[in-house]
Amino acid sequence: MSISLHGLGVGGGIAIGHAHLVSHADIEILHYPVPAEGLAAELQRFDDAIRNTRKELEMLWGSIPDNAPAELGAFLSLHIMLLNDHTLSKEPRHIIETQRCNAEWAVKLQLDVLLAQFDEIEEEYLRERRTDVIQVTERIFKALAGHEHGAHAPVCDGDDCILVAHDLSPADMVLFKDTSYKAFITDVGGLTSHTAILARSLDLPSVLALRNAREIIREQELIIVDGIKGCVIVDPDPAILAEYQFRQNEWLLKQAKLQDIRTQAAVTLDGTAIELSANIELPDDCDLALENSASGVGLFRSEFLFLKENDLPTEEEQFEAYREVAQAMQGKPVVIRTIDLGKDKIPSWQIEREAPNPALGLTGIRLCMAEPQMFRTQLRALLRASAFGKIKLLIPMLSALSEVKQTRLHLEDIKAQLREEGIAFDEHIELGGMIEVPAAAMAVGAFLNHLDFISIGTNDLIQYSLAVDRNDDAVSHLYDPLNPGVLHFLKHIISTADKLGKPVSMCGEMAGDPSLTRLLLGLGLRRFSMLPIQLLKVKQQLLTGDIGRIKPLVSKMLKADDEDQLRALLQQLNQ
Ligand code: PEP
Numbered sequence: 001m002s003i004s005l006h007g008l009g010v011g012g013g014i015a016i017g018h019a020h021l022v023s024h025a026d027i028e029i030l031h032y033p034v035p036a037e038g039l040a041a042e043l044q045r046f047d048d049a050i051r052n053t054r055k056e057l058e059m060l061w062g063s064i065p066d067n068a069p070a071e072l073g074a075f076l077s078l079h080i081m082l083l084n085d086h087t088l089s090k091e092p093r094h095i096i097e098t099q100r101c102n103a104e105w106a107v108k109l110q111l112d113v114l115l116a117q118f119d120e121i122e123e124e125y126l127r128e129r130r131t132d133v134i135q136v137t138e139r140i141f142k143a144l145a146g147h148e149h150g151a152h153a154p155v156c157d158g159d160d161c162i163l164v165a166h167d168l169s170p171a172d173m174v175l176f177k178d179t180s181y182k183a184f185i186t187d188v189g190g191l192t193s194h195t196a197i198l199a200r201s202l203d204l205p206s207v208l209a210l211r212n213a214r215e216i217i218r219e220q221e222l223i224i225v226d227g228i229k230g231c232v233i234v235d236p237d238p239a240i241l242a243e244y245q246f247r248q249n250e251w252l253l254k255q256a257k258l259q260d261i262r263t264q265a266a267v268t269l270d271g272t273a274i275e276l277s278a279n280i281e282l283p284d285d286c287d288l289a290l291e292n293s294a295s296g297v298g299l300f301r302s303e304f305l306f307l308k309e310n311d312l313p314t315e316e317e318q319f320e321a322y323r324e325v326a327q328a329m330q331g332k333p334v335v336i337r338t339i340d341l342g343k344d345k346i347p348s349w350q351i352e353r354e355a356p357n358p359a360l361g362l363t364g365i366r367l368c369m370a371e372p373q374m375f376r377t378q379l380r381a382l383l384r385a386s387a388f389g390k391i392k393l394l395i396p397m398l399s400a401l402s403e404v405k406q407t408r409l410h411l412e413d414i415k416a417q418l419r420e421e422g423i424a425f426d427e428h429i430e431l432g433g434m435i436e437v438p439a440a441a442m443a444v445g446a447f448l449n450h451l452d453f454i455s456i457g458t459n460d461l462i463q464y465s466l467a468v469d470r471n472d473d474a475v476s477h478l479y480d481p482l483n484p485g486v487l488h489f490l491k492h493i494i495s496t497a498d499k500l501g502k503p504v505s506m507c508g509e510m511a512g513d514p515s516l517t518r519l520l521l522g523l524g525l526r527r528f529s530m531l532p533i534q535l536l537k538v539k540q541q542l543l544t545g546d547i548g549r550i551k552p553l554v555s556k557m558l559k560a561d562d563e564d565q566l567r568a569l570l571q572q573l574n575q
């Protein structure tokens, strides 16, 4: 009898194959006292386990295949860094000595302390790093138990192997490098877990957070993984299997076709040229942007440089990162957003300041205004990097014109300093602003008079205009890009920019949703920026779109106030 399980679909596509259960040896943590004369030997046992784990992680790091996603090496380095940190490599020693307990128990106590600290963190990305700490300690436990990890590489028979695991760490991923698996599913993992990030970059069908897949699925059982819908069908009956084989073929055909349009110009059927740029978070993402023919970087979320370490990145570190992106993009425009921290991204140095409502507090440009030294260091690094490519600046979370004026004053001041020091920079560097606060959307004309371009941040514009927290599952059904109020905001912003002859782009998730491409074209949008993996899907939509046909339908959509009617019109538009 078929059973269907539901989780988080993170890697697109559909896979049909046989399950291979990856062992999750739940290690029982024993607690026993160690007599005074045995302490030295217990400490040695702990040190050996740390050394062996480190050796093993370094060995895996050294065997990452050249064609593996860049994230894999970065995540493994993070695991090595966590292992080397005194909280894992030294604190348990202290516990062994003071509590006279065995090494396993000391590591467990230390893990509990660390996890409690992670639970306090509100920022989702950082909170998810608790999984990395668990994965590293699991390896220490195994080393203490004398396990050889290398022996655990899975044996997949045939070419239709689907990995079923409780969790997959980056180190596991390297172990599986010689195994040609088609998909993977796990019991745990959030949307921003490293497992999810790797799944997306590998572009493999995958479903996470299935809770008890490992208990339900048996070795070699036939399963279907639907990474698009986030479901897994175990032991499908013939009718379901046939249906999924059809859908899988359809998906594969679509994917193959997408590659055909990679080098094709992004032009609609009626000959309107459209700009398709990439959203990136780290300099390494440029490769994927170029592979998918991005016309530039439309949004570099620079704050990711500020989330990695405990301290602020120095001017030099920032300069290197910005220059790397500018050079990697080979003269194509690169829009770098100034620090957008404070809301859902709270760095460790800012954690003590608890805001009553962070989304309405010191966030984006407001935080930069409150921390001028931090902001000026970034502006200086950006200006210096502007000598190496076509860098443009973008201010996040604008709500008052004074924020633009202040930014310009800082910029001019730093430019004067650089001239005096004889340091090269782009004298005509453009300054743009993100329109993501409803008041800025209404008064967009005033902002445009002081800016060179604008970019619509629909993720926040929707959140603030509908009063729906974008991170709260309880209200996610109300987070609707098709809400008539949102559509009117978009129309107003785009038309005003057009009237004033200033470029307007969109870099929120709406821009990368192919089901909304034609709607946005009809609203007058001509510049889109999105995750690199979405570029070809959106391009495909516009290549077959005719603005002459799209416009009247979108006008009808703007007049519709009934949501069902809006959805019916959208369907018609996408046919
Ligand atoms: C947005 O708000 O649409 C946006 C692109 O910014 P972020 O998602 O980083 O808040």
Ligand code: MG
Residues within 6 Å of the ligand: 396, 436, 457, 459, 460
């Ligand atoms: Mg935003």
